[in-house]
Amino acid sequence: MNGPRPFGQDESLDPFTEKRVAENLRSALNERATQVEPAANSYLTLSSRLAEEASSATKGGGRVGARVLAAAAMFVVAAGAGIYALNQSGGSDFEATGGIANSTTVPTSTPTVPSTPVVPTTTPTETPSSTAPQPPEPMVQVLESAQLPAASSVSEASRALLYLLGLPGQTRVEERDSIGVLLPPEELDYGGGPVPELAKVTTQTHSTGTRAVSATSKTMQIESVRQDGEEIVVTGRGTAFEAWVGVQLIRTDGTRLASTFTTAGCCEELVPFEARLPLPPGIGEAFVVAHGDNAGSGVIPAFAAVPIRYEGSVPDSTTYSVFRIRPDDSDRGLNIRDLPGTDEGEVLATLPSGTSGIQLLPRMPALVGDSFWWRVKTTDNVEGWVHSSFLTPEQPILDEAQLRNLAESAVFGISFAEFDGLSGLSLSRRVPVAVGWIGDPTFVGGPDLVDPAFWTEAQPWRVPEATFGETETIISLRSLMNLPDLTEQGPALQSGAALPYGFEQEMVGTYFAGTQAVTVVGPEDGEPPRSMVLFFESSPTGPQLVGVVASIFVP
Structure with missing residues (x-):
């Protein structure tokens, strides 16, 4: 003042x-x-x-x-x-x-x-933007390790990775500290020379178990993985039979997302190669795999595998339906939960077998134990987590000619598994495959499924007495399929599942809902008459076999 x-x-x-x-x-x-x-x-x-x-x-x-x-x-x-x-x-x-x-x-x-x-x-007034949210920028990132179920040893982790990648042929694993060295089967004779190393799998061991991290070999190497717009560019060096190099993108749950091929060296010298794969929609973790051709040797080809995380510029628009629900399932459907895992959170809804229109939300899948869980949204706008192996893609309908071609390839692949392995059989790696008698199939996944001995040896299956009114019978997988002599004639096929019993039809309607089927008709002089039904589900790179079951007719 x-x-x-x-x-x-x-x-x-x-x-x-x-x-x-x-x-x-x-x-x-x-x-x-x-x-x-x-x-x-x-x-x-x-x-x-x-x-x-x-x-x-x-x-x-x-x-x-x-x-x-x-x-x-x-x-x-x-x-x-x-x-x-x-x-x-x-x-x-x-x-x-x-x-x-x-x-x-x-x-x-x-x-x-x-x-x-x-x-x-003056303070400017903010007006809500009228433009739609911008799509995420496409992204590819090489990881130190990817989400995989834990194994009990280096050898088992190496075999689990090999099964996931779906490479044809036989191998054995020799553990060297944290490395699983893949070698040819012992019965192969190399004339006293050195046994070639097919690949080396690097593993990591934590409190929960051992997981495969990556793989490489002397004759097949991945040097870089990068993103170029809407493509994944893979470069490396290799040598292979006829210089052929297959390059694949395989999600950690076993889904084959993309596949292509290129050329490298065909002799001892390593030659640079480059391949381009389409960047898949959605978000997830996967392995980029480069491998040669085993040239019908029955031994796995040399390969390399690198884990990546990817995010596409568009969400995954694939819709799914519920399947693999047994008729006697206590929940009568697939539970959708607010948290991933069967022991976590609350059940928000139960989706009956055949429920369709289920959308994947853009969330990274969660690995709980040995199971992958997806964040999904139903047509009733219920959002939650579900066990991914109980969903099947809603596939385009295959015509009869396409189904017959698939079935013929599968039948020949199974019949000659003891000679050529299962290289010609597109078995699903994403879900366990139902194998055996349709009334009580065994659900097989992992390395056992691709072991030719599983398909060629006399694997016993029990036919219950209550089913046919006769004493319990033990028969082999071969006799269950009861295939005709394929060296003289092709199999008799018909589209769809031709099943004589009501409980078999119920099994197809619940467990195999959403798949497409082909029936291999057994010979008329079979005792008793039998037929084999093949079930296929869709995938980004083509149909995959999810069921090989037999139907036995007892008059």
Whole structure:
């Protein structure tokens, strides 16, 4: 607050005389506000009070008292303007024009008057964007390790990776610290020379078990994996039979996402190669695999595998339906949960077999134990987690000629497994394959499924007495299939599942819902008559076999 007027100063020049303060205050407020009904703190009320106080003040103390009152009035006006600004920001029925008060806090014990006018500020109003959310940027990232179920040893982890990749041929595993060395079967004779190493699988062991991390070999190497727009570019060096190099992208749950081929060296010298794979939609983890051709040797080809994480620029638009639900299932369907895992969270809904239109949400699959869980959304807008092996892609319908070709290839592949392995059989690696008698099939997955001995030896299956009204019978997988002599004639095929019994039809309607079937008709002189039914599900790279079951007719 200013002191008394300096000695000798002309009173007409003193800005703090009662008259000058009143005039200045009235002029300022007239410029800053619209005429409204005077309120207790309005400029009119303050002016009136100021005039009344000035006229009644004594000669000795009036000037100082007026100064105090004027300063207080100016402080009240400034505070009132600040309150007005706050009211305007929160909605008010008071309208005025003029500047907005400075938001700096002023101590009430020493009020001050701004020496310069405050520049009005405006806050732009944000309007919601009318544009659609931008799609994610496509991404490919090489990982140190990928999500895989844990194994109990280096050898088992190496075999599990080999099964996941679906490479044809036989091998044995020799453990060397954390490395699984893949070698040819012992029965192969190399004339006393060194036994070639087919590949080396690097593993990691944690508290939960051992997992395969990557693989490489002396004759097949991946040097880089990168993203180029909507493609995955794979470069490396290799040598293979007839210089042929297959390159695949295989998701960690066993789904083959993409496949192509290129060329490298055909002799001992390693030659650079490059291959391009389409970037798949959605999000997940996968292995990029480069391998040669085993040239019908029955031994796995040399290969290399690198784990990656990918994210496509578009979500996965594939819809799924519920399958692999047994007729005697206690839940009568697939539970959808708020958390991944059978022991976690709450059940939000139960989806009966055949429920369709299920969408995958753009979330990384969760690995719980040895099972992958997907975040999904149903047609009823229920969102939650489900066990992925109980969903099958809703596939395009194959015509009869396509089904017959698939079945013929599968039949020949099974029949000659003891000679050529299962290289010609597209067995699903994503879900366990149902094998055996349709009334009580065994569900087989992992390395045992691709072991030719499983298909060629006399694997026993029990036919219950209650089913046919006769004593329990033990028969082999070969006799269950009861295939015709394929060296003389091709198999008799018909599209669909030709089943004589109601319980068999119920099994197809629940467990194999959403798949397509072909029946291999057994010879008429079979005792008893038998037929084999093959079930296929869709995949990004073609149909996969999910069921090889026999139906036995007892008149």
